[in-house]
Every structure is written in C-alpha cells, then in structure tokens.
Amino acid sequence: MNALLEVSGISVTFDGFRAINNLSISVAERELRAIIGPNGAGKTTFMDIVTGKTRPDTGRVLWGEMAVNLVGMNEAKIARMGLGRKFQRPTVFEAQTVRDNLLMALKNPRAPFAVLLSRPTAADILRMEEIAVEVGLSAHLHRISGELSHGQKQWLEIGMLLAQEPRLLLVDEPAAGMTPAEREHTTDLLKRMAQTRAVVVVEHDMEFIRRLDCRVTVLHEGRVLAEGSLDHVTANQEVIDVYLGR
Structure with missing residues (x-):
C-alpha cells in the first residue's frame, strides 16, 4: 500500500528533554493503526507534530x-x-442539539457571512443523517448534546470530524471512561471508519487494542521500539521490559 502519511526522521527537544528521537512512521491509505507506549513515550508529541501544533527540530x-x-x-x-x-x-x-453540532461541522464555506447566512441544504441534511447513522446517534439527533453520556459525546465528536471528510483521523484514548457496551461500539466504529480512511488510535487499554485487530506501533523515549501485530510486539523482550513491566 502507498503511504498516505510518511513521518521521516523527526526529532524535537523541549528544555533539554528529547521528546521525539529520530522517529519514522508510515501510515497507509485505509489503514487502522494503534500506537501504544508508556507515559512520556512521545505519543501525544507525535500527534502534535503531525497536526502542526508542534514544529520538529x-x-x-x-x-x-x-x-x-x-x-x-x-x-x-x-x-x-x-x-x-x-x-x-x-x-x-x-x-x-446533536443535529446542529453535526450540521455546523459539515465541510462547507467558512467565511463569516457564509456561516451567518447559511441554511442547510437537502444534501447537508442527508449527509448529517448518514454520519449520525455511522456513529450510532441517529436516535439522538434532537437531544441537547450536554445530556449525552460520555461515550455518546465521544461518538458525536468523531461524527463532527467525519463531517470534515478527513483522509486521516488521529484518535486519542477513545476508550477512556466508557462503559463496556460503549467500548464495543467504539471498536466497531473505528474499524468501519478505517474501511474508507486511515485511522490512527493512541490507547493504553491493551484489550481494546486487541479488539481493534490491527498493526501496532510501540513508542519508547520518542522512537519506535517495535511494530507488528499485538501478539508480535507483546512478545518482544524490550517491550516487555519497558511497557508491560515484567
């Protein structure tokens, strides 16, 4: 598969601490990838660099x-x-409402007057309803978003990102704070999303990663420590020593 995202030889230092150390990661079109690692491994900094929040050295x-x-x-x-x-x-x-959140997020002109004067078209309504079905909120469109459960708010935010039609979605710890049923739905959602776009998931929950059944990249001290299936990386002695704590 051709690479959609190619991170090559990036390093960044904060106040003398090297958060990312000559890191290279490649993500393909329509790939589901999990990134794991202990606290301080560079997972968040990696996402910050890819999205432009942090500039590498x-x-x-x-x-x-x-x-x-x-x-x-x-x-x-x-x-x-x-x-x-x-x-x-x-x-x-x-x-x-959930409906209004999704409509506001649709990929449309963002000039001030365009936003103020816009009215949703039939195509906008159809796309909004499609996204609601995709994330599992079609029965909640008229609910005030603040009334949703934590998991439902997570799905709504994912829906708002889908409304922007991304080719790559970076998702940070989606399973945190969810009920078992919500986690199962989130697993299914992420796997479906990866059929049409690339999805990179940063997560600590190993059982959640196992259910994703995807390629795993292990970071440690800002570099790639191991890569492959979850069974492959968890059998790696270095991974066991620095992450699994044996």
Missing part, C-alpha cells in the same frame, strides 16, 4: 500523493488538507 512529515511536507504549516491549513484529530476529552457544543 529536524525531519519531515510528508502527506498525500504529492508528498507535501506539512512541517511549518499551521494547524488550520493541515486540517483543511484532510487530517482530523480527536483529543481525549470530547469537545462538542453542549448547548446545541
């Missing part, structure tokens, strides 16, 4: 068929190029 972040280097671009421009990021804590407009 060295290295390149190449995107798409034209291998555009994202280093130096701002976060908004990178997002418009098709990279979406979901943080651990859900951020939705809690005073608005």
Whole structure:
C-alpha cells in the first residue's frame, strides 16, 4: 500500500528533554493503526507534530500523493488538507442539539457571512443523517448534546470530524471512561471508519487494542521500539521490559 502519511526522521527537544528521537512512521491509505507506549513515550508529541501544533527540530512529515511536507504549516491549513484529530476529552457544543453540532461541522464555506447566512441544504441534511447513522446517534439527533453520556459525546465528536471528510483521523484514548457496551461500539466504529480512511488510535487499554485487530506501533523515549501485530510486539523482550513491566 502507498503511504498516505510518511513521518521521516523527526526529532524535537523541549528544555533539554528529547521528546521525539529520530522517529519514522508510515501510515497507509485505509489503514487502522494503534500506537501504544508508556507515559512520556512521545505519543501525544507525535500527534502534535503531525497536526502542526508542534514544529520538529529536524525531519519531515510528508502527506498525500504529492508528498507535501506539512512541517511549518499551521494547524488550520493541515486540517483543511484532510487530517482530523480527536483529543481525549470530547469537545462538542453542549448547548446545541446533536443535529446542529453535526450540521455546523459539515465541510462547507467558512467565511463569516457564509456561516451567518447559511441554511442547510437537502444534501447537508442527508449527509448529517448518514454520519449520525455511522456513529450510532441517529436516535439522538434532537437531544441537547450536554445530556449525552460520555461515550455518546465521544461518538458525536468523531461524527463532527467525519463531517470534515478527513483522509486521516488521529484518535486519542477513545476508550477512556466508557462503559463496556460503549467500548464495543467504539471498536466497531473505528474499524468501519478505517474501511474508507486511515485511522490512527493512541490507547493504553491493551484489550481494546486487541479488539481493534490491527498493526501496532510501540513508542519508547520518542522512537519506535517495535511494530507488528499485538501478539508480535507483546512478545518482544524490550517491550516487555519497558511497557508491560515484567
């Protein structure tokens, strides 16, 4: 498979601490990838660099068929190029309905007057309803978002990102704080999403990772320690020593 995202030789240091150390990771089109590692391994910094929040000291972040280097671009421009990021804590407009949250997130003109004067078209309504079905919220469209459970808010935020039509979605600890039923739904959702776009999941829960059944990258001290299936990486002695704690 051709790489959609190619992170090559990136390093970044904060106040003398090397958070990322010559890191290289490749993500293919329509790939589901899990990234694991102990606290301080560089998982969040990796996502910050890819999305433009942090600029690396060295290295390149190449995107798409034209291998555009994202280093130096701002976060908004990178997002418009098709990279979406979901943080651990859900951020939705809690005073608005699920329906309105999804409609506001649709990929439409964002100029001030366009936003103020816009009215949803039939195509907008159809796309909003499709996303609601995809994330499992079609029965909750008229509910105020602040009334949703934690898991439902997570799904709504994922839906709002899908409304932007990303080619790559970075998802940070989606299983945190969820009930067993919500975790199962989230697993199914992420696997379905990866059929049409690339999805990278940062997660600590090993059982959740196992249910994703995907390629796993283990980070340690800002570098790739191991890569492969979950069974493969958890059998690696270095991974056992630094992450699994044996």
